[in-house]
Amino acid sequence: MAVDDLSLGFGELTVMRHITVEVPRGSITALVGPSGSGKTTFLRSLNRMNDKVRGFWHQGSVRLDGRDIYGRDVDPLVLRRRVGMVFQRPNPFPMSIEDNVVAGVKAHRMVPRRQLRDVAETHLAQVGLWSAVSDRLHDSPFRLSGGQQQLLCLARALAVEPEVLLLDEPTSSLDPRSTEAVEELVRSVANGLTVIIVTHNLAQARRLSDYTMFFYEGRLVETGPTSQLFEHPSRPETARYLHGETAITSR
Numbered sequence: 001m002a003v004d005d006l007s008l009g010f011g012e013l014t015v016m017r018h019i020t021v022e023v024p025r026g027s028i029t030a031l032v033g034p035s036g037s038g039k040t041t042f043l044r045s046l047n048r049m050n051d052k053v054r055g056f057w058h059q060g061s062v063r064l065d066g067r068d069i070y071g072r073d074v075d076p077l078v079l080r081r082r083v084g085m086v087f088q089r090p091n092p093f094p095m096s097i098e099d100n101v102v103a104g105v106k107a108h109r110m111v112p113r114r115q116l117r118d119v120a121e122t123h124l125a126q127v128g129l130w131s132a133v134s135d136r137l138h139d140s141p142f143r144l145s146g147g148q149q150q151l152l153c154l155a156r157a158l159a160v161e162p163e164v165l166l167l168d169e170p171t172s173s174l175d176p177r178s179t180e181a182v183e184e185l186v187r188s189v190a191n192g193l194t195v196i197i198v199t200h201n202l203a204q205a206r207r208l209s210d211y212t213m214f215f216y217e218g219r220l221v222e223t224g225p226t227s228q229l230f231e232h233p234s235r236p237e238t239a240r241y242l243h244g245e246t247a248i249t250s251r
């Protein structure tokens with residue numbers, strides 16, 4: 001994905017200014033910065049999740065394989081199959097576990113109906129949930145633990161075989177073990193898949209990502225290979241944030 005001079009906001013409010021960055025295919029990029037710096041808004045603009053938000057506007061471009069995702073000929077639903085998203089809080093749909101996994105596969109008619117169960121099994125196994133849920137595929141997902149629900153949401157996102165996966169603090173509501181499971185999964189799927197993950201957990205950014213982007217007050221202050229950014233930040237704002245000295249800006 002290539003973001004070129006992207007500014008965006010809601011009504012009078014400008015949330016992000018003049019962001020230019022390229023996200024290499026198959027890499028994991030961490031997005032860090034204080035609360036309110038615009039990470040979620042930026043992430044959501046990469047698959048047009050802000051389109052229906054009141055007052056949303058953008059300038060500049062976001063390209064996927066060279067084509068502007070905000071172009072007139074782009075169907076946001078088709079775009080979101082290519083650029084999937086998982087949110088901070090697990091949000092299973094009110095349907096069975098199996099139907100959750102294949103919801104997008106069905107909607108996009110990706111396989112014949114009789115193959116749906118196999119697709120569900122494949123992706124539940126991929127996220128390490130298969131043995132836990134194989135005997136309750138037709139049960140509600142809401143009795144699963146929070147960590148399991150998040151893995152289910154990841155299975156659902158992966159089942160449509162996206163090219164880019166956007167993760168907004170996917171482990172912030174999870175315990176350490178579930179967090180580890182999600183991190184392991186992200187690492188294993190990243191092969192070929194481009195992952196962009198927002199996290200407040202700097203250790204997680206360091207463990208997981210190839211590149212890190214540091215946002216501060218609506219600007220992309222610094223970006224680069226993760227080890228370089230953490231070990232030799234080039235900007236004082238980055239250094240202060242990494243050392244925990246940046247006050248949380250209020251919303």
Ligand SMILES: Nc1ncnc2c1ncn2[C@@H]1O[C@H](COP(=O)(O)OP(=O)(O)OP(=O)(O)O)[C@@H](O)[C@H]1O
Nearest residue numbers: 010013015034035036037038039040041042053251
């Ligand atoms: N729908 C909206 N309408 C108006 N303003 C919004 C909307 N969504 C977000 N904002 C504003 O955009 C700014 C950035 O918010 P955003 O949620 O992107 O920050 P963030 O970096 O993700 O913060 P956090 O780390 O707390 O999740 C904030 O000032 C917020 O109030």
Ligand SMILES: [Mg+2]
Nearest residue numbers: 039040041168
């Ligand atoms: Mg956020």
